[in-house]
Amino acid sequence: MKLAQIALSDIAADILPRDRTLTDAAALDDLIRSITAIGLRQPIEVFGLVQDEGQPQPYGLISGYRRLMAFRAMGQTTIPAICCNPADIPQALAAMVTENEVRAQISPWEKGRLILRLLEEGTFPDAACAIDTLYPGATRQQRARLRGFCRVVDILMDTPLRTPEALSTARMDRLATALRMDGGPAIIATLIAHAGPSHSLPQQWEALRPILNTILTEPEKGSKPHRPRHALTLRQGMTLTRVRAPNGWIIRLTGPMARSPGLVDDVFDLVERWLQPEE
Template sequence: MDLQHLPRSDILADALLRDRLTCDPEALAALQASIASEGLRQPVEVFPITGDTPWGLLAGHRRLQCLDALNRLTPGSWDTIPCVIRKPADIPLAMALMVSENEMRAQISPWEKGALLCEAVEFGLFDSIDTATDALYPTLTRQARSRLRGFGRVVEVLGDLMTHPHTLSSARVDRLAVAIRAGLGEIMVEALHPVGRASADRQWRALLPAISEAILLPEDPDAAPPPATPEPPAPAACSA
């Protein structure tokens, strides 16, 4: 294990997406008090990134929040932080553990799951959304991983345009994924441009025509078959 004390200013806290749910203030305060009195028992985990900040935070978001708060109370107290440096080969496993922990601890929105996959690819940790999904969610069924890949592709296509994407239900993100699989991504992007940063409801209404046109392609191996249309009842035979 490569443990180093790194300057806090060299660590980008939001290098990777993690759950955005509000932390329990009481639990956070208790953790901060524990660190203040006993020190940091478990170092944070970082990985190398490109750009102005050399390290990205991989694990320990709550710990880093507490250290920042303590540093504001007593400037200079946590200018450097003990960090475990993860090498590129270790990052997929570490991320998978982080994802597993988040899944058990709190409900993560479908958009956040998709955004995590996209950011993992953007940072070069995986070469595609498919490989990121398989690595970060290895225990899920094939159907569940297919759904997550759909979430990732929705974020990939619409991520910069949606106003409040974290409010989208799983059902709505599924419908967006179906439209993108049907090749309607560009049409959806064009539909969003006129409404700009409108409300989530207005954006959804702008997308509805494209969503309504979406057809699951038979050759798409990830697509679930559409529900069968029941055969009309045969006409009753005429009595003699």
């Protein structure tokens, strides 16, 4: 490894999938003020790239994304950088993750999304291999938790879940457990029912809370296989979800069909004929 002044234009900042996907503007301003006052205390880390028409820059960024962004915002043309020689891309990714684990708080969602992206790009054959490489010091429990994060991102990435990067570890753990217990349809139906800009993540979580409590409750003794069912989505565009109540159960009907004024009366009639048939 060697220290050098490298032109900002020679550094490909996004050559590696990054675990940090959001940049805090206030934190970046603080970093700029710090660099202006006392200089850059920690150089960024880069590695050499093979240049061609598709990749004109000679260096790829390993760690120091925020520092690089700060130098660009300050109008600098070069930045102190340590030139590393990782054996391959997985080693460079592991170096990035290790550095960010120490210097910045990476959210559980961002960790799961990074692993999934690397699997999609073929960098690793499976999640276990990715976790072993990126988090070599993780305990068995931590590895299981990371696999849970991957499951949550994989299933909920394309749902209306707002600002998932703000989900805490505890909430990601609850979602992972509920998804493992086949709670995906009920969770997704709840998110769809609380979609749109008027619903923030805290509001969505309050809507999910009773659903998760129901899913995570131990099934009653004598339950049939694959029961209890937490959600039922009909082809006609209506979803039924069940929620535990103090004295029983609540069945929620959502979707376009659920807006029909006479639907509940029809459901009452069906239940009455089923549970109280005429003699």
